[in-house]
Amino acid sequence: MADLLQAHNVTLRLGARKLLDDINLTLTAGEVVALIGPNGAGKSTLLRVLTGFQPPESGEISLAGRAITEWSGEALSRKRAVMRQRSGMAFSWAVEDVIAMGRAPWPEKDTKSVVQEVMALTGCDALAGRDFCQLSGGEQQRVQLARALAQLWHNGQPHGWLFLDEPTSALDLYHQQHILRLLRRLSLMGTLSVCVVLHDLNLAALWADRIVLLHEGRLVANGTPQEVLDESTLQHWYQADLRVFSHPEHPVPQVWLKQ
Secondary structure (H helix, E strand, O other), X not given: OOOEEEEEEEEEEEOOEEEEEEEEEEEEOOOEEEEEOOOOOOHHHHHHHHOOOOOOOEEEEEEOOEEHHHOOHHHHHOOEEEEOOOOOOOOOOEHHHHHHHHHOOOOOOOHHHHHHHHHHHHOOHHHOOOEHHHOOHHHHHHHHHHHXXXXXXXXXXXXXXXXXXXXXXOOOHHHHHHHHHHHHHHXXXXXXXXXXXXXXXXXXXXXXXXXXXXXXXXXXXXXXXXXXXOHHHHHHHHOOOEXXXXXXXXXXXXXXXXX
16 A cells, blocks of 8 residues: 555536546556546546645545545655646746755755756756746746656655646657656656656657546546557547557557548
8 A cells, every 4th residue: 555546436526517527546656647638528637636735525535545634744745746737936936946946845855966966857957047937838847847856856766656737738849758758767766656647649658657538527448558549449538530550669559630
């Protein structure tokens, strides 16, 4: 149980509408899980519930065998970090100071060295000294990823659960590849589990160990990329005219939209 984060029969409503409908999901250390689904499927909502920021109407989220509500704020912050889809700041902070915010659960513990390490890992070195508010959207995403990694950094590597909501949406091709490669490499260390919302199904196929497909708040498919990115499954839930082919270099499916 020490390496599990679980959702048990989680339901959440907004008025008469079910945002999440009886979700059961288990995340384990050392894997990358991609949440996919059409707009309004409940991906970002599920992320908020899994991380403890949004309590469910019914059901429970548990971490290491304990309800997430039983964890203190500091203890929980040392075990899970979140990179949200939008992360605007009202004040002008230097890039290093934004990243150092991730060290709040670890007062005075190796802040400077950890910040330098995660900046190098995420390609933020060139942004040192710059005003976060003056960065491009893609640059801000990289800084926020560095902040989230700094929050989980302990004994030379990240430990716990890292949740990311569309972390590649504003990145160019190089940085998409760099960030997803990095997340995959860090997860292979065995102490980090990554749960990431992705709209790009081909990126999900290339980098995720497991894919969870949501539709109107329900979990409708959960498995390997080969199991979930099936042509008939995707056509049914996305209502799109598409084809699924094998990647020419890797044993994973790739999705093409028909013209």
